Amino acid sequence: MNIEWRWVNAVVPKMTQELIDRYSLLRTIHLMQPVGRRLLAEKLGVSERNVRTDLEALESSQLVAMQSKGVVLTPDGERAADQLLPLIQNLTGIHKKEKALQTRLGWRAAGS
Numbered sequence: 001m002n003i004e005w006r007w008v009n010a011v012v013p014k015m016t017q018e019l020i021d022r023y024s025l026l027r028t029i030h031l032m033q034p035v036g037r038r039l040l041a042e043k044l045g046v047s048e049r050n051v052r053t054d055l056e057a058l059e060s061s062q063l064v065a066m067q068s069k070g071v072v073l074t075p076d077g078e079r080a081a082d083q084l085l086p087l088i089q090n091l092t093g094i095h096k097k098e099k100a101l102q103t104r105l106g107w108r109a110a111g112s
Helices: 005-011 015-032 037-044 048-060 075-092 094-105
Strands: 064-067 070-073
Touching (some): 048 064, 070 075
């Protein structure tokens, strides 16, 4: 399914940014788990309140679990982070940036 994200943004403003923000939260948890809210907020450059709000939403979707040592991803959270990667790369334009950098540096992509 190829979605024109500019139309999604027109209908639901800021939805793509919220998706990107929550994905960043999932990936940061994945890399640092178990991790506390304060450290997450620090690493992501957002308020602890924003992290708490997003964590509550992710917890209600059963993508993260709150433990005494900190937040961890659930198996569904791990799958969500993996499955969302191509979409996030598309939304952020990371593939275009990677290709432009490779061209500028004269590098070939792996497997080329």
